[in-house]
Amino acid sequence: MTKGGIFPAIIGTFYLTIGSSLIALPLGVASAIYLSEYAREGWLLRLIRLGIQNLAGVPSVVFGLYGLALFVVFLGFGVSILAGSLTLGFLILPTVIGASEEAFRQVPSTFREASLALGATKFQTICRVVLPSAMPGVLTGSILGIGRAAGETAPIMFTAATFYTKHLPTSPLDQVMALPYHIYVLATSGTHIDQTRPLQYGTVLVLISLVLGINIFAIIIRTRMRRKKTW
Amino acid sequence: MVATSDIVIEVRDLDFYYGDMKALRGVSLNIKRNQVTALIGPSGCGKSTFLRLLNRMNDLIPGTRVEGQVVFEGKNLYDEDVNPVDIRRRIGMVFQKPNPFPKSIFNNVAYGPRLNGIKDKKRLDELVVRSLKQAAIWEEVKNSLDKSALSLSGGQQQRLCIARALAMAPEVLLMDEPTSALDPIATSRIEELVEALKKDYPVVIVTHNMQQAARVSDDTAFFYMGEMVEMGNTERLFTKPEKQQTEQYITGRFG
Numbered sequence: 001m002t003k004g005g006i007f008p009a010i011i012g013t014f015y016l017t018i019g020s021s022l023i024a025l026p027l028g029v030a031s032a033i034y035l036s037e038y039a040r041e042g043w044l045l046r047l048i049r050l051g052i053q054n055l056a057g058v059p060s061v062v063f064g065l066y067g068l069a070l071f072v073v074f075l076g077f078g079v080s081i082l083a084g085s086l087t088l089g090f091l092i093l094p095t096v097i098g099a100s101e102e103a104f105r106q107v108p109s110t111f112r113e114a115s116l117a118l119g120a121t122k123f124q125t126i127c128r129v130v131l132p133s134a135m136p137g138v139l140t141g142s143i144l145g146i147g148r149a150a151g152e153t154a155p156i157m158f159t160a161a162t163f164y165t166k167h168l169p170t171s172p173l174d175q176v177m178a179l180p181y182h183i184y185v186l187a188t189s190g191t192h193i194d195q196t197r198p199l200q201y202g203t204v205l206v207l208i209s210l211v212l213g214i215n216i217f218a219i220i221i222r223t224r225m226r227r228k229k230t231w
Numbered sequence: 232m233v234a235t236s237d238i239v240i241e242v243r244d245l246d247f248y249y250g251d252m253k254a255l256r257g258v259s260l261n262i263k264r265n266q267v268t269a270l271i272g273p274s275g276c277g278k279s280t281f282l283r284l285l286n287r288m289n290d291l292i293p294g295t296r297v298e299g300q301v302v303f304e305g306k307n308l309y310d311e312d313v314n315p316v317d318i319r320r321r322i323g324m325v326f327q328k329p330n331p332f333p334k335s336i337f338n339n340v341a342y343g344p345r346l347n348g349i350k351d352k353k354r355l356d357e358l359v360v361r362s363l364k365q366a367a368i369w370e371e372v373k374n375s376l377d378k379s380a381l382s383l384s385g386g387q388q389q390r391l392c393i394a395r396a397l398a399m400a401p402e403v404l405l406m407d408e409p410t411s412a413l414d415p416i417a418t419s420r421i422e423e424l425v426e427a428l429k430k431d432y433p434v435v436i437v438t439h440n441m442q443q444a445a446r447v448s449d450d451t452a453f454f455y456m457g458e459m460v461e462m463g464n465t466e467r468l469f470t471k472p473e474k475q476q477t478e479q480y481i482t483g484r485f486g
């Protein structure tokens with residue numbers, strides 16, 4: 001348990017993070033567009049919002065089991081990057097939706113009005129004005145959510161992660177090592193605790209640095225965009 | 232009644248409601264070609280509402296209702312088969328507060344042509360340059376077309392917004408108090424511009440500033456509490472108003 005290094009785990013976490021973003025960002029932004037630009041106030045909208053709020057409150061282990069049942073078993077993706085990314089993607093979906101809705105709200109209505117007055121359709125206005133103006137906000141909020149996903153263990157332990165593999169993944173259907181799960185295993189399953197403890201702490205440091213790095217990246221985007229934005 | 236050739240928009244018996252609130256009552260008037268038509272009246276009398284009815288911008292406000300006709304080039308804008316998006320492409324609008332997009336100067340002006348499907352870089356270049364020249368802002372921005380439109384001064388932003396509207400080659404230009412957020416120098420530049428534009432575009436301009444109406448317009452319509460009280464040649468209206476309310480307003484006894 002003391003050999004092998006954590007490079008595969010770093011790569012695995014990297015893939016899972018990218019994969020979950022690829023799932024959560026488009027879906028979340030599209031949902032937010034529907035909710036804030038198209039949906040009419042009413043019981044349906046209230047129900048959807050309630051659903052999203054509840055989704056945000058679901059314990060991550062439940063996402064893990066749900067991912068196991070739906071993606072790993074039912075859809076037959078197996079324990080894989082794909083299944084793990086989908087699971088993590090749904091975990092951060094509420095965050096992305098929330099961040100996007102907030103970002104859309106901040107786009108002044110005068111931009112929309114100017115676009116519509118030029119004969120743009122609502123859809124063109126959203127694609128060409130609202131979305132580009134809101135993108136920094138969407139990204140900042142979403143990246144913070146993604147940073148959280150990168151550190152989660154429970155959602156990936158049944159869906160994507162394996163404790164040890166010498167191979168780097170070559171397809172989305174491969175299993176991967178991942179930093180949080182690696183830490184979990186080092187902390188709970190070691191037979192030579194005294195030997196694995198330093199490795200465990202080292203891995204924790206790497207993971208924390210990674211999450212911190214992601215968050216700092218988000219903050220940099222936000223401050224740069226704030227400076228540019230003068231409306 | 233067929234619209235005679237010097238009339239571009241003919242409004243007949245127009246009523247307008249925000250929910251239950253009747254904001255316009257039985258307004259009828261004509262907008263002529265090659266002219267600046269000013270809409271004046273105290274705040275809240277319905278000038279903006281009326282203006283926004285001319286390019287169907289009020290359609291965007293939920294719960295509104297229109298009765299009557301706005302005949303543009305022989306066709307009622309409020310007929311079932313009219314697409315408001317087409318109307319807004321043909322009738323341009325400039326707002327009270329300059330509202331450029333947070334994009335480059337070039338991309339602001341190219342926005343409308345791109346909506347019309349123009350992708351060719353050379354044609355876009357031509358259109359942008361021509362529109363900026365028409366809006367009398369070319370000299371000031373010709374070396375900074377890639378700079379953000381938000382870096383311009385208020386008056387420049389407003390002329391950019393005019394250029395943006397002109398790039399659509401509109402058949403009519405609507406302006407809602409386009410100088411109310413600007414300083415006197417920027418205001419006089421816009422006024423000169425309006426004068427210059429009228430040979431190519433009929434302009435309808437809302438203003439709460441009577442001097443401005445007197446300076447730039449050929450015809451003036453006076454609105455009061457949702458009704459069009461009096462309309463006529465600007466000079467005549469200001470010197471010999473026919474209605475008592477008009478006289479009271481222009482002599483500053485209210486509003």
Ligand SMILES: Nc1ncnc2c1ncn2[C@@H]1O[C@H](COP(=O)(O)OP(=O)(O)O)[C@@H](O)[C@H]1O
Pocket residue numbers: 249252254272273274275276277278279280281292
């Ligand atoms: N979006 C709106 N919803 C409800 N009422 C409105 C709306 N816009 C304007 N009004 C009302 O309609 C009337 C006319 O407003 P407006 O056309 O803006 O006047 P003006 O431009 O002459 O100042 C006012 O009483 C105003 O309160």
Ligand SMILES: [Mg+2]
Pocket residue numbers: 278279280407
């Ligand atoms: Mg107004």
